[in-house]
Structures are given as structure tokens and as C-alpha cells.
Amino acid sequence: MTIDAARAGESRQVAFLDLKAQQARMATALRARIDTVLAHCQFVLGPEVQELETRLAAFCGAAHCVAVSSGTDALQIAMMAEGIGPGDAVFLPAFTYTATAEVPLVLGATPVFVDVDPHTFQIDPVHLEARIAAVRQAGRLRPAAIIGVDLFGQPAPWPELRRIAGDAGMFLLDDCAQSFGGTLGNTRLGREADATAISFFPSKPLGAYGDGGALLTDDADRAKLYRSLRSHGEGETRYEVLRTGMNGRLDTLQAAILLAKLDLFQAELDRREQIAQAYDAGLSAHAVVPARVPESISAWAVYAVLLPDGISRDRMQANLRSRGVPTAIYYPRPLHLQPAYRPHHDGTALPVSEDLAGRILALPIHPELDDADVAHVISSFELAIRTGD
Numbered sequence: 001m002t003i004d005a006a007r008a009g010e011s012r013q014v015a016f017l018d019l020k021a022q023q024a025r026m027a028t029a030l031r032a033r034i035d036t037v038l039a040h041c042q043f044v045l046g047p048e049v050q051e052l053e054t055r056l057a058a059f060c061g062a063a064h065c066v067a068v069s070s071g072t073d074a075l076q077i078a079m080m081a082e083g084i085g086p087g088d089a090v091f092l093p094a095f096t097y098t099a100t101a102e103v104p105l106v107l108g109a110t111p112v113f114v115d116v117d118p119h120t121f122q123i124d125p126v127h128l129e130a131r132i133a134a135v136r137q138a139g140r141l142r143p144a145a146i147i148g149v150d151l152f153g154q155p156a157p158w159p160e161l162r163r164i165a166g167d168a169g170m171f172l173l174d175d176c177a178q179s180f181g182g183t184l185g186n187t188r189l190g191r192e193a194d195a196t197a198i199s200f201f202p203s204k205p206l207g208a209y210g211d212g213g214a215l216l217t218d219d220a221d222r223a224k225l226y227r228s229l230r231s232h233g234e235g236e237t238r239y240e241v242l243r244t245g246m247n248g249r250l251d252t253l254q255a256a257i258l259l260a261k262l263d264l265f266q267a268e269l270d271r272r273e274q275i276a277q278a279y280d281a282g283l284s285a286h287a288v289v290p291a292r293v294p295e296s297i298s299a300w301a302v303y304a305v306l307l308p309d310g311i312s313r314d315r316m317q318a319n320l321r322s323r324g325v326p327t328a329i330y331y332p333r334p335l336h337l338q339p340a341y342r343p344h345h346d347g348t349a350l351p352v353s354e355d356l357a358g359r360i361l362a363l364p365i366h367p368e369l370d371d372a373d374v375a376h377v378i379s380s381f382e383l384a385i386r387t388g389d
């Protein structure tokens, strides 16, 4: 599309996310699934929950899947199962969603923030090793766990993270909240760490109609613990309490909705990849397009570019908005600078995370965008960069 065509098309409104259109596409299957639940009325841990667990485990080749109430609760249950608490250091990237840091703090552990790679935005393994060495040397905390985050749909550097966690005898958890469906070396994410947490928040690539999440693991003992912890620490019978747990179950209705969505998921992932490639081709002359983690396919939860020096992000956003192109900022502030987390940070500078927060910009990417929407985003972006206002 030419710039003139973009001008002519200024009235087009692109959606940042379009759950209504997605719903219309699968209305019949969705209705049937919901009606089945309304008929059997097993609203908590009904048969759809187990069916979903089986399907999700098969989807990524994991031995076990335990569905839970949210991605955050998945992270928390995984950490509780390892007994992580006061005196433990949990290493995680500073450039991620707040839940990754919140969970260790809720359990009384200490988050240790690690910087990220300036190109892929994933946790930097070299900095991670330096941070672990520093914690060991200080001698106050026990290096207990690493949370690798698969940011924006792409995988964290798993081979390096496994080596580091293995050498140090630390628990390795994959925060795959944004990236379920993505691949590394031809295999789906879900088996890279000791356990993997996923989220079904509505805006994630596989989203429910409310909160939801799941844990994946190849370890039968861990899976058993996760089942116990999500139901108040119950034992073989419901009224035997073996440990302090939580109410962390996935609703049957959410499982039913996810089962309907799962049938379309691969086609949606393929469409996201197509859009990302179109954006790469159309935008690379005007901004830094996302660097790919080698041998991986992103689930494209987020397509984020870095704006060139001298371009105001505020003006760029306003400009794009006026042309019907919504944008978002993931993340405007790295976690170590958040008011709630700053007191738990040792003051180490994390320059890459701080720089990214200042100039990253996410564009709409979801399966309901048609080719004309994609062309409109590209031509609007080009025009906004050129005119600068």
C-alpha cells in the first residue's frame, strides 16, 4: 500500500485484540462445549478439566499437565512444591510481567533481577551467572531457583539455563505464560525446564474467558504435588490435609472454552507468524524489528519494535492512534524500578532493561487481522516515522 492509500484509509480502525471476531468464528463448537457443562453441572474439576490436561500434555509432549486457576498461581504452586521461601534467592529477568517477581515475594523469598539480551529481550545467561556468583559470595541467601521467561512468544536461552541450574543444583521453572504454542528446535515449549507454567488470560495466545493456567512437567512426583497444592494440600481423600495449599483449580467452564479454542490454535499460530513476517518486511527500514531466537518459532503474544533514536514514543503512539492503529508498551518500567520491588533490589544497574523500557512499542498482532489491516499498520507506521508528527 502506498502512503497515499494509507492517508485515504485513515478511517480504518485496527483492533489491538479482537475476541468478538474470534468468538464468531467458533460459535457453534463453543456453544456445544458450554452446553455440555451446563447439562452436567460439575463446575469444579469436571470432566473437561481432565480432557484439557490430556490434550495440553499431548500438544507439547509433556508427561503431565495440571490445570490451575491462573498463570500466577501456576508459578506459585510450582515454587511452593519446591519449598521455596525465606532465605531463598530466585533469579528472574527484570524485563517481564510483574507476576514473575511477585510470586517469590509472596512466598517470602527474594527476587534477584537479571538483565536481558538487547536483541531477543530474553534473560542474559552471562549476567545470570554473575548474579548467582554475587549472591553466593554475599552468603546471605541460598540460590534456590531460576525462572526463565519466554518473553513475547519466543523461548528463553534454555540450553544455557539448564546448564547453569544443573551446575548450581537449582530448580528451573519456565514462565511460559506468553509463549505456549511456540517452539524451540522443532519441539513445543513445555519441556525445557523442571516445570513449565502457562497462562490462559484472555489476551494470551491461547486465552480463556476469564483467568486460567496450567503446569506441565515430566516428573510424576511434582505433578502429584501440584494436584494436591491446587486443592488445599489434600491427600488421597479430600478431607486429609497433608500440606498448606491453596484454592488453585481451573473452572470446568474455562476448560470447555479452551478445548473449543484448542482446535483452532495451530491455524492461529500460523496466521500470527505470517503477520510477523509481513511486519518484518514492511517495518525493518523504519525501526528495529524483533530479532528471532535461533531455531525457534514464536507464539507472537507480542510483536514489539524498537523506535530509532530521536523519535518520540508518545508522539508515535498518538500519531498511530489517530490513524486507527492502537499500540501498547510492554513494559514501560523494568521490575527492579517498580515501587513495590525496588526495596528488594540490591541496586545493581540493569541498563538493557532500562533502555528497552524507554523505546519499545508493541503493534497489533492477532489472528483476526486481515491483510488490509496489516498493510494499514505498516503504511501508517511508515508515515508516522516520516512525518514525525
Ligand SMILES: *Cc1c(COP(=O)(O)O)cnc(C)c1O
Pocket (backbone or CB within 6 Å): 070, 071, 072, 073, 096, 097, 099, 100, 149, 175, 177, 178, 198, 199, 200, 201, 211, 212, 213
Ligand atoms: C500473563 C503473565 C503471567 C501471569 O499470568 P496470569 O494468568 O495473568 O496470572 C505471568 N508471567 C508472564 C510473563 C505473563 O505474561
